[in-house]
Amino acid sequence: MSSNRLPESSRPLNGGKSLILRPMMEADRQMVGHIGWDSWRSTGPLDRAMTDPAVAQKVKEAFLRFPFELALDVTVAEIEGAIAGWGARETQRDVISDIWISPDHQRRGIGRSLVLHFCETMRREGVKQARISTHQNNFAAQALYKSCGFETVWQGMERDAVMELEIPKVRLRRRLY
Template sequence: MTVADHTVVGDVGFAAWKSSNAFEDVYLEPQVIERVRRAFSVFAAETTSDVHIAEREGRVIGWAARDGAPDCISDLWVDPAHQRRGVGRTLILHLLDIIADEGHPLARIQTHASNAAAVSLYERCGFTIVWQGKEFSKSMGVELEKVHLEKLPG
């Protein structure tokens, strides 16, 4: 991934986050939005993990990462214009293959509890909700209602 791709990755992630209807109005205050925008703008350049990109016609339309634990998909973001077209599923299945190939007995992912589209996608990919509760979001600087999901790889 080039330095120019870092900006595109941040732009795609932020656009996907903004387009989600998962966040209550209280989380959409200008200072929260600016914290999230900043987190996306630096993610690709600062992460120590691989960022896996989905492209169409040479344009980045989605990305996923395992930032942190090697059995955890930390990020999945798809350009709003390309959502519900299999991009997210393809990225998840790609990372599940890597997680299985590395011998991890479990794959994990998490999202905002009210992000019904994401939860549904993860469940269609074989994940099951194993926990729901409040968790502090570093990027947003607020507590969120989250769900953690797990799947046996393979």
């Protein structure tokens, strides 16, 4: 986790509940992995290659390892004391690498809050643009990112290191200045 993090913030959600965005803590790590896996599964297979049980097992193992292995900038979204989702930036300061929301909490504004939080963090750090990518068939994610001011800048095949497959991806960008 980064030491120059913004303090935790609270904002109202659709439905009136308060959403708290805060840095991931040690006690959150296992839940963060499970939420990522549950969220990935909830999208359903986005293409035929993702229906392979061996691919799904690789993805599950990667999600469960992810919060323990890397020194990440991970922000969790908490509602009434429970983690409802999370987002991350890894090594590239201008890239939002992950946005994952628990299936029970999707479509309530949590993903949008996380994306905008990372954009504001990057802007404060002097980053000129934010980048994010998703599967070409993940139309819900693309709509979310576009509603946050991102625009598609590339579409094509890209190798996914976890799945060890070439998958159709979309890259999006938002200017911060």
